[in-house]
Amino acid sequence: MRNLSSRNSTRSRRTPTPCCSKVGIKRGPWTPEEDELLANYIKKDGEGRWRTLPKRAGLLRCGKSCRLRWMNYLRPSVKRGRIAPDEEDLILRLHRLLGNRWSLIAGRIPGRTDNEIKNYWNTHLSKKLISQGIDPRTHKPLYPNPNSSEIANIAPTQNSNPNSFPLEENARVDPATATRVIESLKITNSDQFPNLVFDDGAKSWPNCDGFNKGLQSHHEQNKEEDYNGNENEDTFSLFLDSLINENVFAYQQQQQCNLLDHLVNL
DNA sequence: AATAGGAGCAACCGCCATTCA
């Protein structure tokens, strides 16, 4: 059983949350019996009304705990097992675009939960990027070459420069826009162009800067104009579309180069 | 064989957005 004393002491200083404040609520790992109770109840009565579900299902758990258990483990659509290389690749690209928006990222990877992706990122991918000299938060080089022209385009740490637009900050667009962008990105980059420049952290830095610059101009435009949600969404989508198209163009150029090299070597 | 340390991951937490009376 987990030691929850530290959490309880923290909670005692705060207003208790309504669903978990009752005495007698069970915590910690779920037993197979509890899983069965929950799964059978949801199969029979469906998801939803999580706060009252435990009582109806005969569980001594809070509603949040039931929801989490169902969403992350019991749901039939949840895929178990290792993250495949193509899934990892998609996570990397989506994270680069969206930052730590795990539920959005998970929404584009069938069978994977936000918790699973978040864990995988924290335990595998962030370390992998660091080992490659890439900042996992910004997807930019950790130690840029001072002689490189790239240095001028590297976004400083947040708050250090009010004019900088680090990717993570920029990624905070509304979910509807993000979803549309991801949809087009997935079709364009993942399905049709699996080896796109976008995949490679080092090669994509210029694209990333373009991304930031585009967002900056977008941001400045918003400051000048009265806010119009749909219009700005469209502008943002168009910008991202153009960014994606640039990648497609880069890919096509690379393919042509590869073909020429091949012909030369014949 | 014992144990220390790290990795992986399930679960909990607080906060925020949305819904509804």
Place this chain on the structure above:
DNA sequence: GTGAATGGCGGTTGCTCCTAT
């Protein structure tokens, strides 16, 4: 319009298992 209830999210914790010593 307002406040309570609810759902959902991202950050964090700590337990379990594995590996190195």
